[in-house]
Amino acid sequence: MTILYKADPERGKQWAQHFAQKAPDVPFRLWPDIGDAAAVRYLAAWQPPAGIMQTLPNLEVIFSVGAGIDQFDLSAVPEHVAVVRMTEPGIVEGMTEYVTQAVLTIHRDLLDYATLQRERAWREMPVRAASTRRIGVLGLGMLGTAVLNTLRLFGFPCAGWSRSQHEIEGVECYAGAASFDAFLARTDILVCLLPLTAATRGVINRHVFATLPKGASFINVGRGPHVIQQDLLDALDSGHLHAAILDVTDPEPLPPTHPFWTHPRVRLTPHIASATRPESAVDVVLDNLRRHRAGERMIGEIDRTRGY
Ligand code: NDP
Numbered sequence: 001m002t003i004l005y006k007a008d009p010e011r012g013k014q015w016a017q018h019f020a021q022k023a024p025d026v027p028f029r030l031w032p033d034i035g036d037a038a039a040v041r042y043l044a045a046w047q048p049p050a051g052i053m054q055t056l057p058n059l060e061v062i063f064s065v066g067a068g069i070d071q072f073d074l075s076a077v078p079e080h081v082a083v084v085r086m087t088e089p090g091i092v093e094g095m096t097e098y099v100t101q102a103v104l105t106i107h108r109d110l111l112d113y114a115t116l117q118r119e120r121a122w123r124e125m126p127v128r129a130a131s132t133r134r135i136g137v138l139g140l141g142m143l144g145t146a147v148l149n150t151l152r153l154f155g156f157p158c159a160g161w162s163r164s165q166h167e168i169e170g171v172e173c174y175a176g177a178a179s180f181d182a183f184l185a186r187t188d189i190l191v192c193l194l195p196l197t198a199a200t201r202g203v204i205n206r207h208v209f210a211t212l213p214k215g216a217s218f219i220n221v222g223r224g225p226h227v228i229q230q231d232l233l234d235a236l237d238s239g240h241l242h243a244a245i246l247d248v249t250d251p252e253p254l255p256p257t258h259p260f261w262t263h264p265r266v267r268l269t270p271h272i273a274s275a276t277r278p279e280s281a282v283d284v285v286l287d288n289l290r291r292h293r294a295g296e297r298m299i300g301e302i303d304r305t306r307g308y
């Protein structure tokens with residue numbers, strides 16, 4: 001019943017230490033030292049090996065080491081192999097910090113002040129009350145909900161949009177395609193925290209930017225392919241969209257010639273909004289191993305028909 005880890009090797013060493021401490025009875029191996037391939041029932045990976053079922057014929061579960069599973073080619077993974085996304089609390093904490101700083105950067109005009117600093121211009125701008133800056137989060141899952149629960153404490157009017165109807169205290173919840181435009185029209189800072197699926201690829205496009213109020217801003221911490229990048233550049237260049245803070249792009253890494261690098265209204269970070277923390281990740285995986293062996297549904301098991 002071996003668990004095989006195949007992702008960042010440095011973090012893998014930390015996973016190995018935590019497994020050795022917390023579950024010395026569970027055989028844990030680091031790719032490419034797979035040992036007896038037939039004994040590998042569990043794989044923790046960012047990218048599974050090519051020809052996964054030929055390499056690991058008795059695989060039962062793939063644990064993503066990240067919250068997203070869009071990097072997996074699910075067509076190469078047979079139905080009987082469960083796929084589980086990462087739900088450990090460190091990812092939630094990191095994402096809440098990142099989105100809060102991005103929202104406050106836009107809300108307190110820090111991008112504009114950075115421009116003024118470069119010009120050595122000592123000039124004040126009026127401060128806008130949080131109660132007049134409406135936040136809208138696409139995706140009301142583990143991360144979107146946590147982010148909104150923090151942002152509403154600042155007094156921002158908060159809303160979220162998801163596939164199914166949610167109820168979150170202090171958050172106006174919109175659901176489905178029919179309410180999308182109403183959600184956008186009331187949003188001054190749009191945050192993308194959707195999973196990347198066939199239904200959400202390209203969902204942030206010229207229609208979205210045109211429906212947001214003039215002067216709105218955009219934060220992408222979901223995935224690069226959620227956005228039609230030329231539409232984002234056009235919306236910024238027309239002045240309709242004020243600014244964009246992008247942690248994810250398409251492709252990654254972003255090529256040196258890409259216009260996002262030098263655009264005055266774009267701030268970029270290299271997909272660092274939040275990262276899985278090995279210590280708590282191992283706790284979550286061990287809990288799921290116990291559930292799997294007991295025949296229970298695992299936490300974070302994805303629904304293949306929805307793709308997330
Ligand atoms: P969850 O699966 O918990 O939540 C996904 C949410 O998106 C749900 O509310 C779901 O709706 C909604 N959704 C999915 N498809 C649609 C659709 N077609 N229309 C409307 N709503 C939809 O995901 P997490 O919150 O854990 O993570 C979200 C994403 O964040 C990850 O998939 C990953 O891409 C990204 N991420 C980025 C990181 C970074 O460092 N930049 C780090 C970690 C994650 P419903 O509730 O109705 O099912």
Ligand code: OXD
Pocket residue numbers: 065066067068069086091274275276
């Ligand atoms: C994740 C990510 O999905 O790092 O966890 O983007």
